[in-house]
Amino acid sequence: MTKELWKGNEAIAEAALRAGLESYFGYPITPQTELLEYLAKKMPALGRAFVQAESEVAAINMVYGAACAGARTMTSSSSPGISLMQEGLSYIAGSEVPAVIVDMMRGGPGLGNIAPSQADYFQLTKGGGHGDFHPIVLAPASVQEAADLTYGAFDLAEKYRHIVIIAADGNIGQMMEPVELPAPRQVEKRDGGWELTGNVGRARRIITSIYLQPEALHQHNVNLQAKQREIEKNEVRYLEHMLDDAEYAIVAFGSCARASLTAAKWARAKGIRVGVFCPISLYPFPYARLTEISKRVRAILDVEMSAGQMIEDVRLAVGERIPISFFGRMGGLVPFPDEVLPEIEKISKQ
Numbered sequence: 600m601t602k603e604l605w606k607g608n609e610a611i612a613e614a615a616l617r618a619g620l621e622s623y624f625g626y627p628i629t630p631q632t633e634l635l636e637y638l639a640k641k642m643p644a645l646g647r648a649f650v651q652a653e654s655e656v657a658a659i660n661m662v663y664g665a666a667c668a669g670a671r672t673m674t675s676s677s678s679p680g681i682s683l684m685q686e687g688l689s690y691i692a693g694s695e696v697p698a699v700i701v702d703m704m705r706g707g708p709g710l711g712n713i714a715p716s717q718a719d720y721f722q723l724t725k726g727g728g729h730g731d732f733h734p735i736v737l738a739p740a741s742v743q744e745a746a747d748l749t750y751g752a753f754d755l756a757e758k759y760r761h762i763v764i765i766a767a768d769g770n771i772g773q774m775m776e777p778v779e780l781p782a783p784r785q786v787e788k789r790d791g792g793w794e795l796t797g798n799v800g801r802a803r804r805i806i807t808s809i810y811l812q813p814e815a816l817h818q819h820n821v822n823l824q825a826k827q828r829e830i831e832k833n834e835v836r837y838l839e840h841m842l843d844d845a846e847y848a849i850v851a852f853g854s855c856a857r858a859s860l861t862a863a864k865w866a867r868a869k870g871i872r873v874g875v876f877c878p879i880s881l882y883p884f885p886y887a888r889l890t891e892i893s894k895r896v897r898a899i900l901d902v903e904m905s906a907g908q909m910i911e912d913v914r915l916a917v918g919e920r921i922p923i924s925f926f927g928r929m930g931g932l933v934p935f936p937d938e939v940l941p942e943i944e945k946i947s948k949q
Contacts (some may be wrong), residue, residue: 602777607742608633610778611675611701611765614746616641618753619786621670622648624661628677629713630769631703635675655680659687659700666696667806669794671753671786675701677769678719679710688762689728692823693808695793697756700734701749701765703772706931714931715769717853720908723766724882731820733827734762735834736881738852742776744879750781759830760793766881768904770854770933831883839892841867842874847946848892849875850913851902854933859902862939871947881909889916898922898946902934922949 605613612634615623623642625635635651642649648665652658658674665672676684681702691698704719706712723736735755739745745767752763790796795804810816840860842848851859856877863873876892878885893899898921901910907925917923926942928934 602779604775605742605778606633606775607745608772609637610742610746611749612637613780614749615673617781617783618750619671619784620673622665622672623674624650624652624658625674625676626652626655626658626680628680630705630772631675631677631701634701655683659684662698663687663691666691666698667795669789669796673699677703677705678707681719682722685726685728688734689730690808691762692728692732693730694806695760696806697760699752699756699763704766704768712931715854715904715933716931717768717855717904718908719766720881720905723764732823733882734764735830736764736766738766738879738881739771740853740856740877742771742774743778745771746778746780759826768853834880835883835885836879837885837888838877838879840875842876842892845872845874846897847871847873847943848896849873849900849902851875852878852881855902855904858934858936859939861936862943865936865940866943871943873943884912886916889913893917893920896921898924898949900924900926900942900946902939903927904933905929
């Protein structure tokens with residue numbers, strides 16, 4: 600296969616189609632609208648369902664309905680729109696149906712602006728709606744990663760009958776990069792024994808998230824937590840750069856990982872041995888691996904496009920073992936390598 604130049608939003612959309620996306624429901628919001636526009640052109644021609652909903656609330660509940668019927672289904676939005684979907688996400692998690700969500704994060708709080716941000720970290724990994732659950736959250740740092748993670752997200756969602764969120768800062772959706780897209784695949788009609796597909800010739804199936812008896816809801820939550828532990832055991836993902844001999848480590852994801860990697864190379868040219876640890880799964884967060892890294896470096900620098908949200912998970916992994924510093928940009932500003940480099944130099948002098 601050869602690489603082609605793709606815009607991030609469109610690469611995600613095409614990867615979803617090639618993964619067998621059967622139904623999409625969404626509402627336009629910058630910086631992810633090109634994703635919706637691409638699917639609006641492609642899906643009807645393929646005989647698949649595309650609906651521009653009247654709101655993000657409507658879109659996520661349409662996703663819920665399609666998921667209950669066993670369809671490979673997806674929606675996409677950006678930060679304020681994802682906030683509106685929180686109740687629907689909780690229903691989907693509580694009902695144990697698979698769904699894929701793309702969040703192309705923008706500046707906030709409030710309407711903020713349309714520039715890139717990573718300040719959805721809390722609402723994706725610590726929130727996601729009421730109740731005790733965590734969506735699987737995957738963060739790409741390139742258009743290639745965005746396409747690859749989207750392509751695999753549907754299998755992952757179906758494996759656990761759970762929500763998978765592609766958490767990309769707005770840069771990833773808007774930039775163009777060479778991408779090798781996966782081959783299209785034919786998704787066979789599935790029946791896992793839970794889908795609502797008509798009960799002729801079999802026992803009736805019920806999908807619900809309401810359990811009025813506390814004991815029944817307790818047991819349902821026990822089962823959900825067992826699934827979360829299985830996800831935490833099996834689905835941790837990360838990348839490491841130049842950490843084998845590193846004295847210092849940067850922790851960053853998405854666009855911040857790219858800027859940090861360039862800054863780390865510049866720092867090494869100055870004799871500072873620094874490496875970069877890039878979480879891909881924001882949930883489940885790679886606590887164990889970061890703990891191991893913290894045992895052999897002198898200090899850690901956390902770089903984010905926020906006031907500091909992932910740093911809470913970094914602190915949980917590292918504890919009081921070594922100093923943790925933070926550098927963040929907010930409001931849609933992106934850290935540049937020449938801004939990260941002085942921060943590396945600071946921790947090297949601690």
